[in-house]
Amino acid sequence: MTYRNQSLKYLHRAKLKLSENLDDSFIYAALDLRMAIEARLQQYAEANKEITKSNLKEWRVSNISKELENAFNQRDKIAEVSIFYPEESKPVYSFFYTPVSKSLQSMAGKLGDFLHYGKNQNIEQCKALLLKIIPEVELANKGTLLGVPMLNTKTGQLEMKIEPESIEEADNFTENLNSGKVITLRVNYHEAYPQ
Secondary structure, eight states: OOOSSHHHHHHHHHHHHHHHOOHHHHHHHHHHHHHHHHHHHHHHHHHTTTTOOOOTTOOOHHHHHHHHHHHHOOTTOEEEEEEEOTTOSSOSEEEEEOOOOHHHHHHHHHHHHHHSTTSOOOHHHHHHHHHHHHHHHHHHTTOOBSSOOEEOTTTOOEEOOBOOSSHHHHHHHHHHHTTOOOOEEEEEEESSOOO
């Protein structure tokens, strides 16, 4: 099984630990989920380091997310970029930017309560929080855009950082864009991931 990014590896391990249904496993799952959240934020910050001031060694969820919010100014909205050929009514490609939501950032902070000695060690509360976090981390990793589309003011070009799901998809996309065909881009922002 291959993964697009490190965040998905942490998520996968967290799910495995959670399925063991052992008290110790919940603590390790909590650590992996915390790392999954940090890794996704870092991935976004690294892909956009020219517009963020983020220190790539930063681990604080609130600091990384603040830099991304300042750069993108789109809050918790999901960005969708659809690419159309003029003769077609359906998009040829659709890419999504799925942010690490404020809700997920808050839950990442609550994980700390279970990761320090002497803190709240209520395993049932830990398990409930983990089960709540998993779908949020899955959503944050659903998108293949590593940031919202940005207009480069120096070049006048629209820039999109895309993380293709496979080498074949990347080659196909590049080949189609370099074919000389006219394309239309449509950018939409959503409150929830479109079904």
